[in-house]
Amino acid sequence: MYELFADLGTWLTGAEQWQGPDGIAHRLTEHLQYSLLATLIATVIALPIGLLIGHTGRGAFLAINLSSFGRALPTVGLVVLVFLASGLSMTPVYVALVALAVPSIVTNTYAGMTAVDPEVKDAARGQGMRGHQILWQVELPLALPLIMTGLRLALIQVVATATVAAYVSFGGLGRYVFDGLAQRDLVQVLGGAVLVAVVAVVLDLALSGLQRILFRHRTA
Amino acid sequence: MTVCSRGKGRLMIKFDAVNKRFPNGTTAVHELSLTMPEGGITVLVGSSGCGKTTTLRMINRMVDPSSGTITLSGRNILEADAAELRRGIGYVIQQAGLFPHRTILDNIATVPLLLGHGRKRARARAAELLETVGLPADAAKRYPHQLSGGQQQRVGVARALAADPPVLLMDEPFGAVDPVVRTQLQDELLRLQQELNKTIVFVTHDIDEAVRLGDRIAVFRTGGHLVQCAPPAELLARPADDFVADFLGAERGLKLLSLSTLADLPRQPATTVRADETAPAGRTDWQLVVSAKGEPLGWLDPAATPPGRAGDAALLPVRPLRDTDSLLSALNESVASPAGLIARIDDAGVLAGVTAREAVHARAGAAHSAAIEPPRPATAPVGKSSA
Numbered sequence: 001m002y003e004l005f006a007d008l009g010t011w012l013t014g015a016e017q018w019q020g021p022d023g024i025a026h027r028l029t030e031h032l033q034y035s036l037l038a039t040l041i042a043t044v045i046a047l048p049i050g051l052l053i054g055h056t057g058r059g060a061f062l063a064i065n066l067s068s069f070g071r072a073l074p075t076v077g078l079v080v081l082v083f084l085a086s087g088l089s090m091t092p093v094y095v096a097l098v099a100l101a102v103p104s105i106v107t108n109t110y111a112g113m114t115a116v117d118p119e120v121k122d123a124a125r126g127q128g129m130r131g132h133q134i135l136w137q138v139e140l141p142l143a144l145p146l147i148m149t150g151l152r153l154a155l156i157q158v159v160a161t162a163t164v165a166a167y168v169s170f171g172g173l174g175r176y177v178f179d180g181l182a183q184r185d186l187v188q189v190l191g192g193a194v195l196v197a198v199v200a201v202v203l204d205l206a207l208s209g210l211q212r213i214l215f216r217h218r219t220a
Numbered sequence: 221m222t223v224c225s226r227g228k229g230r231l232m233i234k235f236d237a238v239n240k241r242f243p244n245g246t247t248a249v250h251e252l253s254l255t256m257p258e259g260g261i262t263v264l265v266g267s268s269g270c271g272k273t274t275t276l277r278m279i280n281r282m283v284d285p286s287s288g289t290i291t292l293s294g295r296n297i298l299e300a301d302a303a304e305l306r307r308g309i310g311y312v313i314q315q316a317g318l319f320p321h322r323t324i325l326d327n328i329a330t331v332p333l334l335l336g337h338g339r340k341r342a343r344a345r346a347a348e349l350l351e352t353v354g355l356p357a358d359a360a361k362r363y364p365h366q367l368s369g370g371q372q373q374r375v376g377v378a379r380a381l382a383a384d385p386p387v388l389l390m391d392e393p394f395g396a397v398d399p400v401v402r403t404q405l406q407d408e409l410l411r412l413q414q415e416l417n418k419t420i421v422f423v424t425h426d427i428d429e430a431v432r433l434g435d436r437i438a439v440f441r442t443g444g445h446l447v448q449c450a451p452p453a454e455l456l457a458r459p460a461d462d463f464v465a466d467f468l469g470a471e472r473g474l475k476l477l478s479l480s481t482l483a484d485l486p487r488q489p490a491t492t493v494r495a496d497e498t499a500p501a502g503r504t505d506w507q508l509v510v511s512a513k514g515e516p517l518g519w520l521d522p523a524a525t526p527p528g529r530a531g532d533a534a535l536l537p538v539r540p541l542r543d544t545d546s547l548l549s550a551l552n553e554s555v556a557s558p559a560g561l562i563a564r565i566d567d568a569g570v571l572a573g574v575t576a577r578e579a580v581h582a583r584a585g586a587a588h589s590a591a592i593e594p595p596r597p598a599t600a601p602v603g604k605s606s607a
Binding site: 123 | 314363
């Protein structure tokens with residue numbers, strides 16, 4: 001057991017392991033690229049939906065249930081399904097990752113919008129703000145902390161799941177896991193898993209730190 | 221049609237046969253016809269569910285009536301753009317409803333910014349209002365949660381005044397603050413109103429607040445019926461029916477006295493002794509100990525013979541009254557005073573004389589019957605007030 005961790009340490013710190021097209025630096029960059037792009041696409045889809053249902057109070061039931069459905073989808077199954085339908089490309093990977101990220105963003109955005117004090121919205125309307133002014137000047141800024149929590153959760157989930165890219169022969173940190181499994185190289189499998197976990201935790205800490213700085217004036 | 225005025229001023233806000241039914245079937249306002257003149261404070265009062273808040277919210281179209289018309293300075297408000305109408309009407313609500321993510325200054329600047337006045341001008345105006353409502357200048361950069369409830373409410377008033385609207389709607393603005401702060405805020409509102417003379421519509425369920433603030437009071441009954449609208453003295457002296465009388469409470473006579481002042485109640489010279497003098501022995505009457513400047517300090521008991529300076533004796537407390545204080549506080553002091561006398565002071569706080577308990581009581585009785593006797597035509601029961 002001790003030997004395994006010693007080997008893992010050597011694997012992670014070896015200079016040659018970080019270089020080249022199969023090196024950690026390159027795989028890490030790929031992994032982050034997949035994750036950020038997928039989260040960005042998910043945000044573009046989910047944020048307007050969450051804001052709209054939160055602002056109008058309509059369609060919440062449908063949107064929240066669809067989100068739960070999306071959350072329940074098995075990611076690998078979805079990758080295989082889209083792969084069979086569309087052939088070999090990054091599309092199945094992105095479809096699966098976006099489907100994973102959208103629910104967290106929709107539900108958190110909606111939660112943030114409904115958490116805005118009705119008295120404050122009433123006051124905004126009473127001062128003469130129009131619907132879009134209430135949305136942009138009052139609701140969105142007040143919902144922002146929860147919206148950012150949703151984005152953070154989505155990104156972490158996507159980072160943890162982006163290993164599936166390797167399952168359909170693309171790169172990312174999943175490469176080590178799947179190659180290691182194929183080569184019965186336990187150290188490589190563990191190394192890949194540890195790297196994914198570290199990236200997820202570091203991103204989570206960085207983003208929650210950013211949230212704390214941005215919203216330091218808020219009461220809660 | 222109930223006219224809440226004695227014919228002074230132009231008509232400002234006019235409800236004509238207004239009804240409001242909500243989709244769930246409840247009637248919030250029933251056949252309301254009411255005019256409020258320009259200037260002065262009209263208080264809408266009644267227990268919860270009587271339609272007073274709905275009535276207020278119909279004026280700035282936060283709620284639209286089911287039927288009937290409402291005009292503001294002769295203009296039908298339903299023909300106006302709702303957002304634009306609201307920018308021209310100040311609006312203050314119970315928990316102040318401040319924007320938690322904006323500084324106090326930016327909260328106050330809300331309406332000027334909406335009107336496109338530009339950030340610099342809006343902020344300058346906001347800073348000016350901070351002082352008007354009695355907040356320190358360093359509050360400008362703070363956020364709402366850093367202020368006390370009373371201070372937040374002042375910011376709410378400042379925000380409503382920022383664009384200098386002629387009409388101010390206040391929906392139980394002082395309902396959530398403690399009684400001491402509430403009294404302060406009420407005083408401040410009256411002081412502000414003396415300066416600005418806005419047309420204020422004020423909703424409360426507290427009849428004492430209504431009597432204290434209102435130039436006229438409209439009493440609503442459950443189901444959205446307006447029962448009576450009259451100046452406070454008239455309302456207290458001649459409630460339209462049992463419902464209004466009950467609502468005004470058992471101390472209606474005393475509340476009436478809170479509306480008269482001591483200004484024309486005669487004073488007698490007082491027997492005084494200065495704090496640094498020795499009180500003469502063998503006295504039989506209560507003496508008022510005064511400071512070197514003439515400010516009353518307390519009553520000296522005739523039974524106790526102080527050994528030295530009068531100021532060192534154990535004095536019984538005195539609560540001196542000014543001419544602007546109410547007959548009700550004089551009545552209270554006349555009961556509390558051991559000497560049966562109330563001490564009267566001038567604006568500088570210097571003793572101006574005393575008035576005997578009997579004189580206060582006689583004046584209180586006279587004020588009460590004077591209020592009740594002459595029937596004025598301006599007040600009349602309205603609607604189906606079958607209590």
